[in-house]
Amino acid sequence: xxxxxxxxxxxxxxxxxxxxxxxxxxxxxxxxxxxxxxxxxxxxxxxxxxxxxxxxxxxxxxxxxxxxxxxxxxxxxxxxxxxxxxxxxxxxxxxxxxxxxxxxxxxxxxxxxxxxxxxxxxxxxxxxxxxxxxxxxxxxxxxxxxxxxxxxxxxxxxxxxxxxxxxxxxxxxxxxxxxxxxxxxxxxxxxxxxxxxxxxxxxxxxxxxxxxxxxxxxxxxxxxxxxxxxxxxxxxxxxxxxxxxxxxxxxxxxxxxxxxxxxxxxxxxxxxxxxxxxxxxxxxxxxxxxxxxxxxxxxxxxxxxxxxxxxxxxxxxxxxxxxxxxxx
Numbered sequence: 371x372x373x374x375x376x377x378x379x380x381x382x383x384x385x386x387x388x389x390x391x392x393x394x395x396x397x398x399x400x401x402x403x404x405x406x407x408x409x410x411x412x413x414x415x416x417x418x419x420x421x422x423x424x425x426x427x428x429x430x431x432x433x434x435x436x437x438x439x440x441x442x443x444x445x446x447x448x449x450x451x452x453x454x455x456x457x458x459x460x461x462x463x464x465x466x467x468x469x470x471x472x473x474x475x476x477x478x479x480x481x482x483x484x485x486x487x488x489x490x491x492x493x494x495x496x497x498x499x500x501x502x503x504x505x506x507x508x509x510x511x512x513x514x515x516x517x518x519x520x521x522x523x524x525x526x527x528x529x530x531x532x533x534x535x536x537x538x539x540x541x542x543x544x545x546x547x548x549x550x551x552x553x554x555x556x557x558x559x560x561x562x563x564x565x566x567x568x569x570x571x572x573x574x575x576x577x578x579x580x581x582x583x584x585x586x587x588x589x590x591x592x593x594x595x596x597x598x599x600x601x602x603x604x605x606x607x608x609x610x611x612x613x614x615x616x617x618x619x620x621x622x623x624x625x626x627x628x629x630x631x632x633x634x635x636x637x638x639x640x641x642x643x644x645x646x647x648x649x650x651x652x653x654x655x656x657x658x659x660x661x662x663x664x665x666x667x668x669x670x671x672x673x674x675x676x677x678x679x680x681x682x683x684x685x686x687x688x689x690x691x692x693x694x695x696x697x698x
Contacts, residue, residue, distance in 0.1 A: 459567025
């Protein structure tokens with residue numbers, strides 16, 4: 371059963387989040403499906419609950435700009451935007467800081483992180499109570515209409531999450547604007563990845579002209595998304611990736627699932643017990659570790675054992691297929 375909590379139950383909601391459970395809560399834009407962004411299995415649970423088909427990066431929510439900027443490298447533009455629009459319906463995509471607390475899965479394995487400080491006072495009070503960054507995409511099943519009331523959340527996710535905090539209807543009703551400041555536009559220009567609650571014109575009044583990302587259809591049909599918006603990612607391991615391996619070459623590292631193939635000198639097991647949620651939680655850390663350690667040991671590639679195409683397996687296989695795609 372999904373608990374229905376009220377504004378007076380924030381300590382209960384925070385305790386559930388710290389315990390790795392999923393809690394939906396209101397923001398000014400839409401209700402978010404919250405999970406501890408530092409807990410890989412909680413983040414994997416968000417994808418599982420939503421039935422999200424790809425590991426798109428999630429927006430991490432914070433109670434203040436100071437807290438958000440502890441996990442990313444904020445430039446002068448970011449500080450100006452935060453002063454103008456935070457708390458509010460603006461998400462900034464920035465490079466991860468070296469000491470970033472957020473698990474790689476929340477950022478889809480990329481070197482950037484999407485951060486926001488919501489304007490809803492109840493949301494910020496909950497975030498202060500939790501004390502960790504909270505990853506929170508819209509609290510609906512993937513592909514369904516975003517929820518703006520607690521009843522909408524229960525209609526789609528009732529019985530799939532621990533609790534929803536009822537804070538009444540959302541005031542904005544559309545998702546946040548997503549702006550990439552990670553230097554991926556022409557000459558490092560800011561790029562609008564997703565229009566939303568803060569108009570692009572208001573941003574341009576502060577920063578000057580900003581770029582525009584690919585249209586939705588074009589971005590979705592190509593590679594992994596860089597943020598909850600629409601710019602392409604570029605992360606893939608340096609070592610070539612070979613899928614559906616049933617045997618190993620002597621110079622290959624192994625990304626295992628279940629009982630590992632014999633003979634691997636270097637291996638990372640996504641889940642020895644064959645649990646797809648655990649595998650999702652360990653995917654990006656495993657790819658990065660095998661890439662770095664395999665390169666150091668002279669490996670020439672990463673062999674990946676088959677992963678079932680059910681549940682989160684579809685998202686895992688999607689990301690692995692992108693990692694294995696021919697390099698341009």
